[in-house]
Amino acid sequence: MTIAEVSGKFDxxxxxxxxxxxxxxIPHVNRNKSGIRNYTEEDCNWVEFIKCMRSAGLPIEVLIEYVGLFQQGDETIKARKKLFIEQRKQLIARIENMKKMLERLNYKIASYEQAVVKKEKELQR
Structure with missing residues (x-):
């Protein structure tokens, strides 16, 4: 796939x-004779993985470390697992924080809804 096709596929x-x-x-992407990138299915799998991990909030530096470990082979499996366990802990903490923010927003919205109803009743008198 060309870079334009991959760009469109993964937004x-x-x-x-x-x-x-x-x-x-993204480990080495092959190029054709004209120097145009030719993404393989494996390259696309990396793009999908990176996009997913970035959406989960993993920093670029962590992903670079992961890819480096991955390229070193199976002797780094424990290190990769440890890296992801730490990132999972941080993601859980962010989710809990977001839940608290959502509760606060819901409270504020409910307060404003009550204020609007009260104001409408006052205007009807």
Whole structure:
């Protein structure tokens, strides 16, 4: 697939794909004779994985570390697992924080709804 096709498929800009490749998040992408990137299914799997992990809030630096460990082979499985366990803990903490923010927003919205009803009743008198 061309960079434009991958960009469209995953809704990621071509510049972002180039950046991910440059910093090592997407291991070596083959190029054709004209130098145009030719993404394989494996490359696309990396793009999908990175997009998922970024959506979960994993920092670029953590993903770079993960890819480096992955490329070193099976002797890094424990290190990769440890990395993801730590990231999971941080994600759980963010989710709990977001739940608290949602509760507060719901409270504020309910307060405003009550205020609107009260105001409407006053205007009807």
């Amino acid at each position: 990621i800009t071509q510049d972002t794909l180039r950046y991910y490749e440059r910093i090592g998040l």
